[in-house]
Amino acid sequence: MFTSLLDDRIRVARGSLAPARAAELMAALLRDTPWLAVRYENDGRPRELPRLTVNYGERSYDYSGLVFTPLPWTPLLAELRALAEAAAETRFNALIVQLYRDGEDGVNWHADDSLGVGRDPIIASLSFGATRKFLVRPKGAAEPCLTLELHAGDLLVMRGDLQHSHQHKVPREPEVKAPRINLTFRTLSGPAPQPAVAHASRVVRWPEDGE
Ligand SMILES: O=C(O)CCC(=O)C(=O)O
Numbered sequence: 001m002f003t004s005l006l007d008d009r010i011r012v013a014r015g016s017l018a019p020a021r022a023a024e025l026m027a028a029l030l031r032d033t034p035w036l037a038v039r040y041e042n043d044g045r046p047r048e049l050p051r052l053t054v055n056y057g058e059r060s061y062d063y064s065g066l067v068f069t070p071l072p073w074t075p076l077l078a079e080l081r082a083l084a085e086a087a088a089e090t091r092f093n094a095l096i097v098q099l100y101r102d103g104e105d106g107v108n109w110h111a112d113d114s115l116g117v118g119r120d121p122i123i124a125s126l127s128f129g130a131t132r133k134f135l136v137r138p139k140g141a142a143e144p145c146l147t148l149e150l151h152a153g154d155l156l157v158m159r160g161d162l163q164h165s166h167q168h169k170v171p172r173e174p175e176v177k178a179p180r181i182n183l184t185f186r187t188l189s190g191p192a193p194q195p196a197v198a199h200a201s202r203v204v205r206w207p208e209d210g211e
């Protein structure tokens with residue numbers, strides 16, 4: 001069962017993984033993911049994305065001119081891909097795993113409209129760990145038209161022309177102290193993306209182990 005929002009551009013299936021299973025997966029993902037801190041330069045100034053991010057699957061993924069080389073599917077991630085494929089009724093060949101270490105991490109307004117995703121992409125997202133807000137606004141508008149809370153085990157599907165009509169964001173919520181992991185499954189095709197921004201990213205342990 002899912003809730004349909006914004007003329008069926010968004011579908012949310014609450015608790016698509018049971019709480020105990022979602023907690024187990026959160027722990028496994030935290031333990032086993034080789035987190036990447038993404039560092040790049042903007043106007044000559046060093047920057048770092050306010051989250052840790054890793055790309056899996058068959059295709060390189062690009063975000064704001066940064067290109068990421070994917071790691072191969074793990075058995076666990078392939079299992080979660082099958083769950084997402086069944087819910088979204090499509091096949092996925094790429095995954096982005098993001099770790100929001102606490103409420104200081106987030107992702108700013110954007111649309112997932114890079115060339116490789118095609119015209120009206122279907123993107124499925126699974127959430128684990130801390131509950132965070134997910135905002136949606138029409139392109140060109142300042143204010144959100146939709147504010148959702150994504151909980152551990154929730155599955156959200158973005159579809160139709162959402163990436164052309166709207167933008168989305170996970171805002172900073174400084175009062176949140178616990179980590180959240182989000183998996184977004186996508187179907188990428190066409191020529192491999194060309195990097196427009198060089199990045200010197202590094203694999204990091206999280207939490208840092210005090211070395
Ligand atoms: O963390 C989320 O729920 C959304 C992440 C997102 O928008 C993205 O990876 O493009």
Ligand SMILES: [Fe+2]
Binds near residue numbers: 110111112168
């Ligand atoms: Fe996104």
